[in-house]
Amino acid sequence: MLDADMCFKLGRYEREDVLGLLLPSMTDMAFIHEYVWEQEILQPAIVRERLKELIKIGVVSIVRESELRDLDALVYNSAVRLLAAAMVGQNRPRKNLGEVVTLAMAHTKGIPVLLSDERNLQAIVDAKLNTGSESDIKIIRLRQVVKWIKDHPSCGIDRKTAKKIWCGSCDRGLFEKFKEEFDTNLWPL
Numbered sequence: 001m002l003d004a005d006m007c008f009k010l011g012r013y014e015r016e017d018v019l020g021l022l023l024p025s026m027t028d029m030a031f032i033h034e035y036v037w038e039q040e041i042l043q044p045a046i047v048r049e050r051l052k053e054l055i056k057i058g059v060v061s062i063v064r065e066s067e068l069r070d071l072d073a074l075v076y077n078s079a080v081r082l083l084a085a086a087m088v089g090q091n092r093p094r095k096n097l098g099e100v101v102t103l104a105m106a107h108t109k110g111i112p113v114l115l116s117d118e119r120n121l122q123a124i125v126d127a128k129l130n131t132g133s134e135s136d137i138k139i140i141r142l143r144q145v146v147k148w149i150k151d152h153p154s155c156g157i158d159r160k161t162a163k164k165i166w167c168g169s170c171d172r173g174l175f176e177k178f179k180e181e182f183d184t185n186l187w188p189l
Helices: 004-011 018-026 034-040 045-056 070-087 097-109 121-128 142-151 159-168 172-186
Strands: 030-033 060-063 113-115 138-140
Touching (some): 004 018, 004 034, 004 045, 004 142, 018 142, 030 034, 030 097, 034 060, 034 097, 070 097, 070 121, 097 113, 142 159, 142 172, 159 172
Parallel strands (some): 113 138
């Protein structure tokens, strides 16, 4: 499953279609929740366009709550309530809503991977959803994506582009730290 933050971090580059190279190399099918697609993936337009292309060729599929039936709808709604209690604030009821519904859908559909760069998300998933089974949800963060790119040169993304992705995801004041982290730990020369 895809979260908006990872789509933005991977899809915003004009010269490189990182999403178009990465997703078909990583998986046969990636999923995005309808809420994330309709409410969060709006700007920049290039991210939405790149995802539209991947939907068109069958690499990404939008999952909809309305398609859930009976027991699946019950499991989904229970997971939403459980996660919302832990992740959505009273003063900001839409904060983290994309992560909540995406995780609930992944849990309901048995999708074991979520690409998201939310820092504390794995701990929440482990506490609220995961049971220690093979179908537990694993959060794949940008660090793991960059390492995967390094280990899979056939995906077509080179070191320079991976470094741009990694360093482009940081706050301006942390650029040098991220650059050093990439050169020292993630993908040393």
